[in-house]
Amino acid sequence: MRQATRSRSALMSYLASATAAPSVHNTQPWLFHPHREGIDVYADRDRQLAVIDPDGRELTLSVGAAVFNLRLAMMRDGRLPQLRVAPDPDAPDLLARVVPGGPVRPSATVLALAGAVTRRRSNRGPFADLAVPVRVREELVAAAAAEGAVLVMTGPGGRRVVLGMVTDADRYWCADADYRRELAEWTRPAPGRRDGIATAALGPRSDTLPLRDLGLTRPDAVRPTATFEETSTIAVLYTADTPAGWLRAGQALQRVLLTATVRGLSATLLTQSLELDRLRDRLSDPATGRAAQAIVRFGFSRQTPAASARRPLSDVLTTG
Ligand SMILES: Cc1cc2nc3c(=O)[nH]c(=O)nc-3n(C[C@H](O)[C@H](O)[C@H](O)COP(=O)(O)O)c2cc1C
Incomplete structure (x- = not known):
């Protein structure tokens, strides 16, 4: 018993x-x-x-x-x-x-x-203009490797290219009516709602960093425009482009995010450009068979972001 x-x-x-x-x-x-x-x-x-x-x-x-x-x-x-x-x-x-x-x-x-x-927690606010120490960057790379993935920390040139692609994707998606409809579905507040992005988690507006504007279809939500860090630390996570590779990427991503949390780092995902084949292909490497699976921004923040709700366990249990 x-x-x-x-x-x-x-x-x-x-x-x-x-x-x-x-x-x-x-x-x-x-x-x-x-x-x-x-x-x-x-x-x-x-x-x-x-x-x-x-x-x-x-x-x-x-x-x-x-x-x-x-x-x-x-x-x-x-x-x-x-x-x-x-x-x-x-x-x-x-x-x-x-x-x-x-x-x-x-x-x-x-x-x-x-x-x-x-x-x-996902942190969509501004980070301090502080470099992530090399030792911690290496630890993040090792966390991905421990799960069979490759995490590339970009240098200044790579960061410009990656953020340029995210900006391009962001423009494309924001002009797409189906995208806005789908986003609205997952950001619409409702009493007792325990999925989707809550108003408190939308984050401020940014004029400089192409963070996904999760409040795009929420003109009612009061959101300040914040000044973001000038030199973000941006990393790209790679695995094979198969369903098994995607599952591996998810495990590696979570290990990387938890390692960042342990080291006092905040993180945000910016995955818009990977949702367009033409841009995702540009970040992928046919020679190694590796495809870009996630783009992550790391940095230091004093703000504790709002927690996003989770569904009760009774909703996620199945009999198979
Ligand atoms: C595959 C994947 C893609 C994501 N893409 C984005 C994104 O483009 N922008 C963003 O702000 N958050 C992104 N997120 C973070 C989720 O929005 C976040 O995990 C979710 O709202 C739950 O909040 P939490 O991370 O604070 O627990 C992504 C998460 C995953 C797993």
Whole structure:
């Protein structure tokens, strides 16, 4: 009986960790099926963004971030997780099975990353004009490598190119009526709403940095225009361009974001340009087969951004 109670509370803590993951437009496009062996993680296709994510790439990254948190929670609990990617060819939406394996002593890194899961938040405000120390940049690169991905920290030239592409994409998307309709759906406030981007999380307007204007369809939301840092630290995350590569990218992204949190860094994703093939292809490298999966801005901020709500666990459980 005691064992059963323990397993239930362990399961709840695994799922709470998984659902704290970031997701595109806070769609939380995941479903979990706990069973005797472990936890099956499904894509919730009803929450896929048809306009900006017709292939489900960003959906899969989001699920990958949740899978990383699930693995991390198991490790913190002293269980070595075993991950099976796409374990059933007859169930294409079953993206991963995570099985808590034999006992393992959680490392200091695991404890630190697990402790950062609920502190990590997307920060869309201005950052200080301070360089990210080289040692921390190397740690972020190593965090991505530990999950089989490549994180490239851009220099001044690369940053200009990448931000130029994001600006280009931003202009394209803001002029697209379907984009605005989709964005409006995920930023429309409603009493008790626990997904999408809340008004408090929209962030200020920026004249200089091409952050995604999540308040584009919210003229009613009062948002100041802020002065942003002049030299942002911009990184691009790469993996193979397959569904398995996308899931890997999501896990690597989350490990990078949690590592940043542990080191006192804030982060924002700017993924607009990767939602247009013509721009995404320019950032990808056919020689290595690597494709750009995420663009992240890092920096220091004194502001604690508003937390974005998550759906209750009862909404994300499925029987498979
Ligand atoms: C694949 C992916 C793409 C994202 N793209 C953007 C983006 O372009 N702009 C942005 O501000 N946030 C972006 N986000 C962050 C989400 O909006 C954020 O994770 C979600 O609203 C939940 O908030 P939280 O990160 O504070 O928990 C992205 C997240 C993921 C996983």
